[in-house]
Amino acid sequence: xxxxxxxxxxxxxxxxxxxxxxxxxxxxxxxxxxxxxxxxxxxxxxxxxxxxxxxxxxxxxxxxxxxxxxxxxxxxxxxxxxxxxxxxxxxxxxxxxxxxxxxxxxxxxxxxxxxxxxxxxxxxxxxxxxxxxxxxxxxxxxxxxxxxxxxxxxxxxxxxxxxxxxxxxxxxxxxxxxxxxxxxxxxxxxxxxxxxxxxxxxxxxxxxxxxxxxxxxxxxxxxxxxxxxxxxxxxxxxxxxxxxxxxxxxxxxxxxxxxxxxxxxxxxxxxxxxxxxxxxxxxxxxxxxxxxxxxxxxxxxxxxxxxxxxxxxxxxxxxxxxxxxxxxxxxxxxxxxxxxxxxxxxxxxxxxxxxxx
Numbered sequence: 001x002x003x004x005x006x007x008x009x010x011x012x013x014x015x016x017x018x019x020x021x022x023x024x025x026x027x028x029x030x031x032x033x034x035x036x037x038x039x040x041x042x043x044x045x046x047x048x049x050x051x052x053x054x055x056x057x058x059x060x061x062x063x064x065x066x067x068x069x070x071x072x073x074x075x076x077x078x079x080x081x082x083x084x085x086x087x088x089x090x091x092x093x094x095x096x097x098x099x100x101x102x103x104x105x106x107x108x109x110x111x112x113x114x115x116x117x118x119x120x121x122x123x124x125x126x127x128x129x130x131x132x133x134x135x136x137x138x139x140x141x142x143x144x145x146x147x148x149x150x151x152x153x154x155x156x157x158x159x160x161x162x163x164x165x166x167x168x169x170x171x172x173x174x175x176x177x178x179x180x181x182x183x184x185x186x187x188x189x190x191x192x193x194x195x196x197x198x199x200x201x202x203x204x205x206x207x208x209x210x211x212x213x214x215x216x217x218x219x220x221x222x223x224x225x226x227x228x229x230x231x232x233x234x235x236x237x238x239x240x241x242x243x244x245x246x247x248x249x250x251x252x253x254x255x256x257x258x259x260x261x262x263x264x265x266x267x268x269x270x271x272x273x274x275x276x277x278x279x280x281x282x283x284x285x286x287x288x289x290x291x292x293x294x295x296x297x298x299x300x301x302x303x304x305x306x307x308x309x310x311x312x313x314x315x316x317x318x319x320x321x322x323x324x325x326x327x328x329x330x331x332x333x334x335x336x337x338x339x340x341x342x343x344x345x346x347x348x349x350x351x352x353x354x355x356x357x
Contacts, residue, residue, distance in 0.1 A: 286300070
């Protein structure tokens with residue numbers, strides 16, 4: 001039995017559920033706060049409720065509760081922990097655990113801790129000695145999604161154990177509705193958690209600056225109340241009341257993204273942008289701010305990377321997309337199936353599990 005661990009059950013459902021469905025010779029258990037029990041049961045042979053309040057940045061009782069769970073797991077069992085935040089909480093819980101376990105960490109992006117605001121910088125300084133000790137004591141291997149994150153975090157944490165790169169979390173390609181035609185009135189969408197460093201406010205500003213009769217702007221996503229970068233309730237209200245931006249909340253990208261034409265990501269930090277991958281696979285033209293987790297779209301047709309966020313740059317990018325977007329790329333679809341499908345990533349994960357000991 002391999003245990004998957006995350007501070008949010010959505011993390012273990014979105015893409016990870018499809019991954020383990022493609023690993024036929026192993027059983028999997030989930031350790032997470034359970035909001036979607038029926039969905040977890042579809043993929044995991046066992047579900048364990050981790051009593052953690054996702055809306056709080058950190059709480060000691062979640063460390064205590066997880067250590068109790070870990071003490072009940074047989075020694076030398078393989079656990080796979082997802083996201084840096086979960087990794088920090090897990091490593092502290094493991095410090096209070098009697099059992100010796102084989103633990104892998106997937107860092108899917110460096111996120112808030114490695115952003116450039118003053119609070120993040122101070123937190124990095126204060127946490128560094130603890131992370132150096134705890135991560136080297138806890139994790140046998142770290143999986144990164146890009147080389148830049150690997151170099152930066154290994155240098156910060158002085159990580160001495162094994163590490164590797166597995167690009168993306170994979171997508172289950174058979175689940176996507178593929179775009180067949182381009183709308184006469186172009187529909188431009190951004191989809192992400194509603195965080196400032198995801199570029200939500202920048203996208204809102206773009207919709208107010210680029211008003212045209214032949215384009216419409218849409219924003220999809222949910223508020224993440226436990227994240228220090230969440231937009232305020234006032235900012236959300238302003239977005240909802242906008243005449244130039246249609247706020248549509250949560251959508252199922254697999255089924256709905258093909259209704260749109262241009263996908264824009266203005267996120268400052270990504271491990272490997274899943275939403276960009278999904279949009280490109282469905283047939284949209286994709287525009288993204290360049291960072292370590294979005295550079296992969298340079299391999300695609302109907303794709304454009306930008307180096308900074310300002311209104312003139314964004315206007316130029318959108319106008320360029322409008323001129324160039326006159327066909328739906330079959331090449332992108334085939335490339336993603338070959339390199340980033342759930343089957344492909346599941347093979348890489350399974351090889352890691354087989355060679356861990």
